[in-house]
Amino acid sequence: MKKPKFSASNIIFLIVIALLIIPQTRQPIQVFLQKGLAMISPSEISADKRETLKTYENWNLVDSKGNPFDFKQAEGKVVFINFWATWCPPCIAEMPSINELYADYKDDVIFLLVSNEKAETIKGFRSKNNYNFEFYQSINNAPTQLQSNSIPQTYLIDKKGSIVMNKSGAANWNSDSVRKLLDDLVASE
Incomplete structure (x- = not known):
């Protein structure tokens, strides 16, 4: 009978699998992997394929201080909406890039980061x-x-209510292409 061979790649593979099984190490590893995937900048939807919001009415939110926000207040403005959760590795991976984008555009863009958690x-x-x-x-x-x-x-979403980007999954929101698009949207009439 042949002895099983344990190559370095087999050992590394087994260690990674073991780390993914252990609950305390699973999320940090998943976030790390997602950060690598989140280096990709999201792409703009071509003008002829954009969908326009039918209404800004009947969507109400509340911030962490308990202050209400009626989505109607966002009409006519550039809006960045992100649905996320604290337990979601791709969400966690893209948050630093959203924070950097927010730092520069908070006065010109409405940022709505929406979670259904407590x-x-x-x-x-x-x-x-x-x-x-x-x-x-x-x-x-x-x-x-x-x-x-x-x-x-x-x-x-642009000022006219057109959905300019629709991205599922982690992305690099602080990329040059997103910043240029935001500059253009903010400057538009």
């Missing part, structure tokens, strides 16, 4: 990671065109 969980996550942007909880359903079954799900 406020205490969201506040703890925000504090632990020193994020500057506000997080929201949805009180009722988002407009139909902004509903998705996956997270992270991100939409970039």
Whole structure:
């Protein structure tokens, strides 16, 4: 009988599998892997394929301080919407790039980072990671065109209500292409 051969690649593979099975190491490894995937910049939807929001009405949110936000307030403005969760590795992986984008565009773009988790969980996550942007909880359903079954799900909406970007999964939101697009959208009439 032949002895099984244990090559370095087999040993590394077994270690990675073991680390993914252990709950304490699973999430950090998944976040690390997702950060590599999140280096990809999302792409803009071509003008002829963009969908326009039918309404800004009937979507209400609340921020971490309990302040209400009526989505109607976003009409006529550039809006960045991200649906996420604190337990979601791709969501965690893209948060630093969103935070950097927010730092430069918070006065010109409405950032709505929406989670359905408890406020205490969201506040703890925000504090632990020193994020500057506000997080929201949805009180009722988002407009139909902004509903998705996956997270992270991100939409970039122009002043006319057209969905310019619709990205499922982690992305690098602080890329040059996203910044140029935001500059163009903010400057447009």
